[in-house]
Amino acid sequence: MINLTINGQQHELDVPDNMPLLWAIRDVVGMKGTKFGCGIAQCGACTVHLDGVATRSCVTPVSAAQGEITTIEAMADDAVGQKVQQAWLDLGVAQCGYCQGGQIMNATALLKKTPEPDTQEIVDAMAGNLCRCGTYNRILAAIERAADKEASS
Secondary structure (H helix, E strand, C coil): CCCEEEECCEEECCCCCCCCCHHHHHHHHHCCCCCCCCCCCCCCEEEEEECCCEECCCCHHHCCCCCEEEEEHHHHHHHHHHHHHHHHHCCCCCCCCCCCCHHHHHHHHHHHHCCCCCHHHHHHCCCCCCCCCHHHHHHHHHHHHHHHHHHCC
């Protein structure tokens, strides 16, 4: 049995130790917001926070996920996550939307660590998140907007 804390709730799961966290979140716990993209930690669609750090859940075994796991479902209750999501909406970032959960999770982790990042810091932090639709300029603008809101709070 594996005990995981996901979005503040305890879950006792009867899964193999090496099961990727992504599948435990999606298939066992039933939270579908975290997406499968590549399975090799190259696209970022599966990004969750593990103790506040952006983590690729597709390659993280549940046995290594000891700590607080936060998924996209919890961003509505997170002050920085709310600002990022609002900036996404304000600027119409999403096109197909598939990668957006991972993008928002990575952007939120960045802004929590670096509340006022410069453009290069944003570009560097987001480099591991792929967008099939190519909305990178809108993603950058939304993060800059959320950082401005964060700085003015």
